[in-house]
Amino acid sequence: MGLNLKNPIIVASSPVSRNLDDICRAADAGAAAVVMFSLFAEQLGSVDETSYLPDVYACDPVAYLNLTQRAVKQAGIPIIASLNGVTNEGWIEYAKEIEQTGAAGLELNIYYVAANSEETGTEVEKRHIDILQAVKSAVTIPVAMKLSPYFSSLGNMAWQFDKAGADALVLFNRFYQPDFDLEAMEIETTLDFSTSAEIRLPLRWIAMLHGKLRASLAASTGVQNGAEVIKYLLAGADAVMTASALIRNGPGYVGILLEELQEWMKQKEYDSLKPLKGALSQRAVPNLDEFERANYIKVLEAYKQKPV
Numbered sequence: 001m002g003l004n005l006k007n008p009i010i011v012a013s014s015p016v017s018r019n020l021d022d023i024c025r026a027a028d029a030g031a032a033a034v035v036m037f038s039l040f041a042e043q044l045g046s047v048d049e050t051s052y053l054p055d056v057y058a059c060d061p062v063a064y065l066n067l068t069q070r071a072v073k074q075a076g077i078p079i080i081a082s083l084n085g086v087t088n089e090g091w092i093e094y095a096k097e098i099e100q101t102g103a104a105g106l107e108l109n110i111y112y113v114a115a116n117s118e119e120t121g122t123e124v125e126k127r128h129i130d131i132l133q134a135v136k137s138a139v140t141i142p143v144a145m146k147l148s149p150y151f152s153s154l155g156n157m158a159w160q161f162d163k164a165g166a167d168a169l170v171l172f173n174r175f176y177q178p179d180f181d182l183e184a185m186e187i188e189t190t191l192d193f194s195t196s197a198e199i200r201l202p203l204r205w206i207a208m209l210h211g212k213l214r215a216s217l218a219a220s221t222g223v224q225n226g227a228e229v230i231k232y233l234l235a236g237a238d239a240v241m242t243a244s245a246l247i248r249n250g251p252g253y254v255g256i257l258l259e260e261l262q263e264w265m266k267q268k269e270y271d272s273l274k275p276l277k278g279a280l281s282q283r284a285v286p287n288l289d290e291f292e293r294a295n296y297i298k299v300l301e302a303y304k305q306k307p308v
Contacts (some may be wrong), residue, residue, distance in 0.1 A: 001105050001142035001168045003078050008233060008273065009257055013082040014105065014243035016251055020070055025073040026251035030258045033171035034075060035241065038065045038084035038109050061094065069101040072124060076102035080144070083135075084111055091131065092138045096167055097186055105142040111173060121152050124152055125160065143166035144218065148175065149201055150284070161292050168216040169209075170279050171202040171242065193244035198222035203235050210236025210281035227262020236278035 010036040011026045018037050026034060039061060071079045081103040083091055098106055110131060114124050117176060128145070136143055143165070147278050149172045151157040158169055176193060181188040197220035206217050216239065219232035223242035233238045246253050 001080075001144055003033065003104055003142070004288050005078070005239065006030075007032045007258060007261075008237070008239045009229065009254055009261075010080075010218065010239050010241045011035060011246060011251070011254070012241035012243035013109065014247060016066075016243065016246050017071070020067065020074065021250045023071050023075050023079075025242070026246065027077045029191045029252045029255035030253075031077060032239070033078040033080055034071065034081050035080045035107055036064070036068055037104075038082040040084045041208045043125070044277060046232070062288060063153040065097055065101055068098065068103055072102040072104075080105040080107055082107040082109055084109040091135055095135050095138050099139045100140050103141060105132045105144060106139065107146055107170065108132060109173060110148075111175070113175065125151065125157060128157075129160060129164050132161060132166055136165045136172070144168035144170055144216075146170040146173045146220070148173050150175075155208065158215075159211060160207075162215045166215045168218055168238075169213070169264055170218045170220050171205055171209075172221055176200075178197070193248065194222050194224075196222050196228055199228050204233055204300045206232065207235040208280045210278045213281035214288065223257070226257050226264060229257055230262050230264055230276075233277050234244070234252050234280040235272065236281040238277070 007030065009030070009032055011023075011031050013035040014037060016022050016026060017034050031072070060185040068081055079102075083095065083098075085091060094104060108131060109126055132143065132145055135300050144305065145153075145161050145166045145168070147158070147161075147169055149237055161169060176189070176191055179188045180186075194268050202221050206219055209217060217237050218239040218241055219235070219237040220241040220243075222228055223232070223240060224245050229240045229242075240243060242254075242257065245257070249256075265271075265276065267272075
């Protein structure tokens with residue numbers, strides 16, 4: 001995003017940033033930046049209220065601005081605000097107000113499931129681009145797009161965001177899946193923390209996009225320990241974001257992640273992140289389609305050859 005960070009570890013948007021003390025604890029432990037918890041467009045009155053919305057939507061947006069401003073003054077590291085919505089209505093004025101808090105940047109989280117079967121993929125893509133361009137035209141601070149992994153051509157979508165002015169892309173947003181409660185015969189909403197196994201999808205795409213875009217690449221999802229931080233950096237991430245690990249272990253766990261990264265770099269004789277970043281990316285691969293197809297076949301063939 002053009003920010004000068006002291007290390008690559010960022011606190012992702014999560015309940016950790018709802019509390020100023022936790023923000024400062026993460027900063028003291030070594031976090032390079034903190035992304036604030038998301039403010040929903042529904043809280044700004046930009047959509048009609050429905051019976052589906054929980055009580056959280058009563059949150060006062062002014063309190064969000066105040067907390068962001070206090071975090072900027074006290075944490076001593078870049079604070080990045082987060083807006084979550086599905087249209088470009090109601091965001092512009094609030095994006096301007098967020099800029100006035102001193103926030104170093106703004107993350108746009110377009111959490112949108114295209115449930116209308118009449119809406120085309122092109123229309124979904126345009127919705128995202130329109131929101132980005134509207135916000136970019138309203139503020140001067142850098143803007144990051146938190147992406148869904150479900151675009152039909154993710155590489156092209158990343159290129160479109162880059163062309164439209166995104167300063168960074170965050171790979172990926174986690175889409176929470178409902179379950180059924182068989183006793184109550186109701187939809188059961190669940191939120192499971194991410195696991196290290198979930199690193200593979202964003203790892204793959206960061207490795208493919210590294211070096212091909214102007215925008216920075218931030219990795220998100222699955223960061224449980226230093227190993228995931230290292231893998232994301234090897235793929236080509238400019239920054240690595242974590243939430244679940246900090247919710248489980250506390251904001252101070254950032255320090256453990258940093259220690260594990262530094263220890264690994266020492267063992268491998270890396271004296272800086274520059275030669276490390278992107279070392280295992282696919283930047284030098286001339287034909288990514290063939291490369292991915294070949295890897296797919298290799299995985300299946302290797303499994304077939306294993307003794308039963």
